[in-house]
Amino acid sequence: xxxxxxxxxxxxxxxxxxxxxxxxxEAVKDDAADLPDAPITIPxxxxxxxxDAPIAVDAPVTAEAxxxxDAPxxxxxxxxxxxxxxxxxxxxxDPRASADGPIAAGAPVSADASxxxDAPIAxxxxxxxxxxxxxxxxxxxxxxxxxxxxxxxxxxxxxGDVGRIILIVVLGLSVPAAGVAVAxxxxxxxALAGDxxxxxxxxxxxxxxxxxxxxxxxxxxRQGVLQRLLHVAELRVETAGAGGEAxxxxxxxxxxxxxxLRGELLSRRRAARPGxxxxxxxGASEASGDAPVDAGRLLKKLSFRxxxxxxxxxxxxxxxxxxxxxxxxxxxxxxxxxVRRLGEATDWVMHEAGVGGAGSVVLVIAGLGLLMMIxxxxxxxxxxxxxxxxxxxxxxxxxxxxxxxxxxLHEASVPLERVQAIRVEESILRRPLGLASLMIETAGAAPGxxxxxxxxxxxxxxxxxxxxxxxxxxxxxxxxxxDAAPLRQVHPRARRRAARRWAIxxxxxxxxxxxxxxxxxxYLPLLLFLLPILPLPxxxxxxxxxxxxxxxxxxxxxxxxxxxxxxxxxxxxxxLQTLHLRQSPMQRRHGLASLxxxxxxxxxxAAIADLGADHARELLDVLASGIRESARLRRRQRxxxxxxxxxxxxxxLEDLEDSEDLEDWKDVEDLEDSPRIPPAPSAPPA
Amino acid sequence: xxxIEGTPREAVEAKPxxxxxxxxxISALLWAAGFAGVCVAATVTAEVSxxxxxxxxxxxxxxxxxxxxxxxxxxxxxxxEIDLRLVRGVLWRTESVVPHARIQHVDTRQxxxxxxxxxxxxxxxxxxxxxxRVGIPGxxxxDAExxxxxLAALSGTEDAL
Numbered sequence: 029x030x031x032x033x034x035x036x037x038x039x040x041x042x043x044x045x046x047x048x049x050x051x052x053x054e055a056v057k058d059d060a061a062d063l064p065d066a067p068i069t070i071p072x073x074x075x076x077x078x079x080d081a082p083i084a085v086d087a088p089v090t091a092e093a094x095x096x097x098d099a100p101x102x103x104x105x106x107x108x109x110x111x112x113x114x115x116x117x118x119x120x121x122d123p124r125a126s127a128d129g130p131i132a133a134g135a136p137v138s139a140d141a142s143x144x145x146d147a148p149i150a151x152x153x154x155x156x157x158x159x160x161x162x163x164x165x166x167x168x169x170x171x172x173x174x175x176x177x178x179x180x181x182x183x184x185x186x187x188g189d190v191g192r193i194i195l196i197v198v199l200g201l202s203v204p205a206a207g208v209a210v211a212x213x214x215x216x217x218x219a220l221a222g223d224x225x226x227x228x229x230x231x232x233x234x235x236x237x238x239x240x241x242x243x244x245x246x247x248x249x250r251q252g253v254l255q256r257l258l259h260v261a262e263l264r265v266e267t268a269g270a271g272g273e274a275x276x277x278x279x280x281x282x283x284x285x286x287x288x289l290r291g292e293l294l295s296r297r298r299a300a301r302p303g304x305x306x307x308x309x310x311g312a313s314e315a316s317g318d319a320p321v322d323a324g325r326l327l328k329k330l331s332f333r334x335x336x337x338x339x340x341x342x343x344x345x346x347x348x349x350x351x352x353x354x355x356x357x358x359x360x361x362x363x364x365x366x367v368r369r370l371g372e373a374t375d376w377v378m379h380e381a382g383v384g385g386a387g388s389v390v391l392v393i394a395g396l397g398l399l400m401m402i403x404x405x406x407x408x409x410x411x412x413x414x415x416x417x418x419x420x421x422x423x424x425x426x427x428x429x430x431x432x433x434x435x436x437l438h439e440a441s442v443p444l445e446r447v448q449a450i451r452v453e454e455s456i457l458r459r460p461l462g463l464a465s466l467m468i469e470t471a472g473a474a475p476g477x478x479x480x481x482x483x484x485x486x487x488x489x490x491x492x493x494x495x496x497x498x499x500x501x502x503x504x505x506x507x508x509x510x511d512a513a514p515l516r517q518v519h520p521r522a523r524r525r526a527a528r529r530w531a532i533x534x535x536x537x538x539x540x541x542x543x544x545x546x547x548x549x550x551y552l553p554l555l556l557f558l559l560p561i562l563p564l565p566x567x568x569x570x571x572x573x574x575x576x577x578x579x580x581x582x583x584x585x586x587x588x589x590x591x592x593x594x595x596x597x598x599x600x601x602x603x604l605q606t607l608h609l610r611q612s613p614m615q616r617r618h619g620l621a622s623l624x625x626x627x628x629x630x631x632x633x634a635a636i637a638d639l640g641a642d643h644a645r646e647l648l649d650v651l652a653s654g655i656r657e658s659a660r661l662r663r664r665q666r667x668x669x670x671x672x673x674x675x676x677x678x679x680x681l682e683d684l685e686d687s688e689d690l691e692d693w694k695d696v697e698d699l700e701d702s703p704r705i706p707p708a709p710s711a712p713p714a
Numbered sequence: 715x716x717x718i719e720g721t722p723r724e725a726v727e728a729k730p731x732x733x734x735x736x737x738x739x740i741s742a743l744l745w746a747a748g749f750a751g752v753c754v755a756a757t758v759t760a761e762v763s764x765x766x767x768x769x770x771x772x773x774x775x776x777x778x779x780x781x782x783x784x785x786x787x788x789x790x791x792x793x794x795e796i797d798l799r800l801v802r803g804v805l806w807r808t809e810s811v812v813p814h815a816r817i818q819h820v821d822t823r824q825x826x827x828x829x830x831x832x833x834x835x836x837x838x839x840x841x842x843x844x845x846x847r848v849g850i851p852g853x854x855x856x857d858a859e860x861x862x863x864x865l866a867a868l869s870g871t872e873d874a875l
Contacts (some may be wrong), residue, residue: 613806652811655796
């Protein structure tokens, strides 16, 4: 290990102002690091000639003496740091400095670097600082919170003393606030020591946080617009612990350093978790040294057109509005008189109904509503472009990584073993277009969602063509082939049950409405409008039954449901936690039962509703013994000492698959349009 | 319950101790009393005859007396070699399977009424979402502790995410 130099006390005053490089510093530095002679005023790279990467100096002409050094040879670093310190010069990090460190490409390495340290480090003596631009962002935050409002307030208060006093007080406050920001920056240290991420922070109440890398769930790198311009990024580390807050937020680091640190964190986490199998097929060779982002297998890339399509189909209202607007345009082309007549007709109906004649008003209101909906639609499209522009999803190093964003670049990674289930959602709009979106259910906080934990409400893959879904699922769940898992129908009595339920939920309000109309002495023929709902329960039930399907195959439980849109759950058997068989009184009477498969996913459960009760119980037993089987396999494969998150390899899944009889299953792309598969033999129709 | 292949014979179905019915009745009656109180208060504030409160109050008391028995009859559990199985629910019936491999930790609990009757419950926690907490009520206190230790031992040391 290279012991790190002791905390270099910063020069008082404003140490981060660019300082003219002192010739003595230059001399000492060159001495210390045994560097070839070169004028320090010229940016240069020295690491090239020393494979061990002693000290790299990159000094822009702006008189900012930037030293980036990773020193396996601690003495050198020590001297360099001390010398620079004594000479009142500024030592800082340059993110673009050296590509030659023992760390990943482009990682800046400071004089007190500890990233490459193999042995644990005495925590008090070490740690790296954040990027100096942190000061810009933290003081910028102070400015945003104090100064700008003060100035605005002062100006708006006019010439009076009040405005001036506000201005003075707030400016007076902002100086210590900025001072605190600086002191915080100076105090903040982080280090990657052995299997732990150590963070020291806090001015008055000091905090020393140790995060075992084996517990790390997510490592996100985020870049705002300004951050992207300045080549810095924020790194967030999350563990499975409760709360939406990241357990560690390094804001900000040099962009390259953030990437390198992320790669290092992830590869060390893997090393710290012997239970995690080497990532299969892809990315196995990707050690920490390679560029961590673009490696691996590309699962999905959204073209601009697809992003627009994703926004356009994101919510139903907008599209309906566009449709109606188109229709109105048509009406307009045909002739305004008809519209006027429509208004008159509306007036008449309203009058007859005893509401009073205001048909044209109604039309205007409807028009305004329509306008709002179209605007909303546009906002939805623009929003999708801003958010998802350049979306890519890759699988590498045993995790899923996605990158997206037009202004703010989002990068999120989810360890594959954390994925509990996939949900394929085909909304009412997207289904006819052959489009879907993929949600993944994870244990704990959903990744890539900025604090908002709405149970994974954000699509993991915002848009995918139906044909791509199976490939995507395969990309996430390894060998599981969705297309090769034909769905079986639930029990036929499910349709009658659905029809009864629809009838109750539709006819009961209709009856109430009719009763109210009679009591209120309204225009009774209006009730004829209720007639079209008469066949609805039957139609809806038919459709619901057609959509419902399930499969237990290939190591996964697949359950599909929906009425207008549809949702397909894909739950790996080895992720199942508990199983439940539920029967309502009605289901019990008709010999039906619902099978609930519970995973560690937050809040939502997959369920197969209305199976024949006996068949449901059989499935329950099959799945229960599958859980035991996968647990046993896992125990055999990994040392007990490693109590970490698990993965189960593909072989396990195949083992589990044997329990299912695939003989009489036919491959069906889409149940509704295909010949029927008979329901399970153990559940004969009534 | 049906027999499952591989399940040892000794994994017999068990029921909560019958005394638990009394426990349930007492707590249900407390609820019913509270409900009756609310009903009476409602009639008083609405300035109608207190007789209106009689019907719902009586209904609540009747349910409080009747349901615990039905609930007990519906309850059964079995600690097998590979999993814990529970059947419960009077109207909405639920059969749950909690594989031992998925158990995170196990508690015993004893409410004040349970203590009076020398009973306790075992609560099993998994990493699941909705079915993450499953309880077995009506165990003799010592049995509850034994069951808790047994389940904890069966659960193994795996991190079952």
